[in-house]
Amino acid sequence: xxxxxxxxxxxxxxxxxxxxxxxxxxxxxxxxxxxxxxxxxxxxxxxxxxxxxxxxxxxxxxxxxxxxxxxxxxxxxxxxxxxxxxxxxxxxxxxxxxxxxxxxxxxxxxxxxxxxxxxxxxxxxxxxxxxxxxxxxxxxxxxxxxxxxxxxxxxxxxxxxxxxxxxxxxxxxxxxxxxxxxxxxxxxxxxxxxxxxxxxxxxxxxxxxxxxxxxxxxxxxxxxxxxxxxxxxxxxx
Amino acid sequence: xxxxxxxxxxxxxxxxxxxxxxxxxxxxxxxxxxxxxxxxxxxxxxxxxxxxxxxxxxxxxxxxxxxxxxxxxxxxxxxxxxxxxxxxxxxxxxxxxxxxxxxxxxxxxxxxxxxxxxxxxxxxxxxxxxxxxxxxxxxxxxxxxxxxxxxxxxxxxxxxxxxxxxxxxxxxxxxxxxxxxxxxxxxxxxxxxxxxxxxxxxxxxxxxxxxxxxxxxxxxxxxxxxxxxxxxxxxxx
DNA sequence: CAGTGGTCTAGACCACCGA
DNA sequence: CGGTGGTCTAGACCACTGC
Numbered sequence: 132x133x134x135x136x137x138x139x140x141x142x143x144x145x146x147x148x149x150x151x152x153x154x155x156x157x158x159x160x161x162x163x164x165x166x167x168x169x170x171x172x173x174x175x176x177x178x179x180x181x182x183x184x185x186x187x188x189x190x191x192x193x194x195x196x197x198x199x200x201x202x203x204x205x206x207x208x209x210x211x212x213x214x215x216x217x218x219x220x221x222x223x224x225x226x227x228x229x230x231x232x233x234x235x236x237x238x239x240x241x242x243x244x245x246x247x248x249x250x251x252x253x254x255x256x257x258x259x260x261x262x263x264x265x266x267x268x269x270x271x272x273x274x275x276x277x278x279x280x281x282x283x284x285x286x287x288x289x290x291x292x293x294x295x296x297x298x299x300x301x302x303x304x305x306x307x308x309x310x311x312x313x314x315x316x317x318x319x320x321x322x323x324x325x326x327x328x329x330x331x332x333x334x335x336x337x338x339x340x341x342x343x344x345x346x347x348x349x350x351x352x353x354x355x356x357x358x359x360x361x362x363x364x365x366x367x368x
Numbered sequence: 369x370x371x372x373x374x375x376x377x378x379x380x381x382x383x384x385x386x387x388x389x390x391x392x393x394x395x396x397x398x399x400x401x402x403x404x405x406x407x408x409x410x411x412x413x414x415x416x417x418x419x420x421x422x423x424x425x426x427x428x429x430x431x432x433x434x435x436x437x438x439x440x441x442x443x444x445x446x447x448x449x450x451x452x453x454x455x456x457x458x459x460x461x462x463x464x465x466x467x468x469x470x471x472x473x474x475x476x477x478x479x480x481x482x483x484x485x486x487x488x489x490x491x492x493x494x495x496x497x498x499x500x501x502x503x504x505x506x507x508x509x510x511x512x513x514x515x516x517x518x519x520x521x522x523x524x525x526x527x528x529x530x531x532x533x534x535x536x537x538x539x540x541x542x543x544x545x546x547x548x549x550x551x552x553x554x555x556x557x558x559x560x561x562x563x564x565x566x567x568x569x570x571x572x573x574x575x576x577x578x579x580x581x582x583x584x585x586x587x588x589x590x591x592x593x594x595x596x597x598x599x600x601x602x603x604x605x
Numbered sequence: 606c607a608g609t610g611g612t613c614t615a616g617a618c619c620a621c622c623g624a
Numbered sequence: 625c626g627g628t629g630g631t632c633t634a635g636a637c638c639a640c641t642g643c
Contacts, residue, residue: 137632139631139632162608164609175633176631176632176633178610179631179632188542192610193610194640195611195639195640195641196608196640196642197609198609201580306600307598308598308599308600308601309597310569310597310598312569312592313567313592314566314567329551330567331567342428343439359546360545360546360547361546362599363545364543364545366539366540374613375612375613376613399627399628399629409614410613410616411616412612412614413613413614415629415630418629429628430622430628431628431630432620432623433621433629434622434627434628435628
């Protein structure tokens with residue numbers, strides 16, 4: 132847990148707390164000027180905090196009327212990028228991974244393009260079975276450039292890759308995902324404890340840091356009876 | 369096209385233009401103070417515009433160094449809620465719809481919960497085949513509360529429902545989507561010009577306005593060989 | 606009409622980067 | 625060190641809501 136440092140972060144946390152504990156959906160918050168005075172900050176700072184809560188969907192601001200607590204439970208929080216591990220945590224399950232293949236390969240032109248490398252560059256290929264409470268959920272093929280993460284193949288690969296990345300000073304900021312569906316092959320079905328031909332979700336993801344540097348390319352097959360995507364998308368940008 | 373009214377919107381558009389036309393990824397923008405002076409606005413306003421572009425992934429700000437154009441093409445634009453019609457437009461295809469069923473039904477408890485109605489309330493059920501350039505892409509079942517949209521069943525239902533909504537003063541602000549996969553049934557396969565058992569993407573969506581009022585519930589089956597989801601998700605928030 | 610949120614300003618100080 | 629972005633302020637005016 133990192134503590135908030137800026138005033139608006141503190142304010143945000145405080146308001147979140149207040150909303151969760153004292154208020155119910157539909158309740159009005161204090162006006163911006165009132166909040167500013169009560170908390171000893173400027174109105175601009177209050178607004179910045181409220182902007183944040185608005186973006187999170189916790190509050191609704193109505194021009195000329197006031198600021199209200201929204202139906203938080205109706206607004207899925209997901210739209211946020213999460214790792215498989217976080218994902219399972221949120222569902223109250225324990226994430227695990229069994230490493231099936233861990234090998235150093237040389238990027239073909241296709242992979243090199245995705246990861247912005249020269250073709251032939253060294254890449255760790257990591258094939259893992261992802262588990263939730265010991266149950267197979269997904270089959271994952273990750274490709275990680277060794278140029279960025281030298282020696283990563285020696286680390287513990289049964290947990291979140293994102294955690295390992297941060298040991299090298301890289302943080303995943305965003306990811307581009309492509310979601311399709313496909314029938315399970317015989318091998319996939321065997322590993323996922325299912326039957327061949329069953330429809331499954333196939334997700335290809337390229338994760339990047341804040342500067343757009345690709346950190347990994349992952350292809351994952353999810354058992355669609357055990358996993359689905361829950362996303363909230365917004366219109367205004 | 370609606371024209372921008374506020375200064376920061378104008379600024380945003382101007383900067384977007386400049387980035388697209390004069391600059392390439394990696395180029396530095398003018399400093400915030402320089403921009404403010406050049407454009408005759410305050411620095412706060414400049415920052416607000418830059419915040420916007422940052423959120424869109426068009427620029428990268430580096431503390432102590434400067435603001436730079438990011439690799440725009442690597443950052444998928446989608447994360448924005450789009451209607452099928454918009455979606456097809458963006459891909460350069462012409463969207464169409466063939467109405468298969470249009471009937472008034474009474475909400476069962478399940479549907480009533482999703483749409484926040486009392487069970488038994490009147491709802492328009494609209495089953496449509498969605499087309500792109502005449503080719504079947506998806507099969508859609510939409511449920512629209514007639515209490516909010518009286519007489520909507522008399523309107524042109526071969527285009528975007530979202531457009532009809534705005535005629536009633538409602539705008540879709542966000543939607544909660546659940547993405548799974550399923551095998552095509554015989555009926556679905558027939559309509560989609562495919563074969564039964566083929567894996568397809570199944571999306572359930574509840575669209576809401578800014579206040580969280582549910583406007584429609586839609587279940588859609590996409591031919592996964594012709595359609596996939598392309599989304600960019602972000603970590604920070 | 607008074608009170609709300611929305612926009613905008615001019616100026617201050619801090620933290621960080623690179624020469 | 626100077627220049628950059630990041631945070632914060634006090635105060636102004638506008639647009640909208642609801643009585």
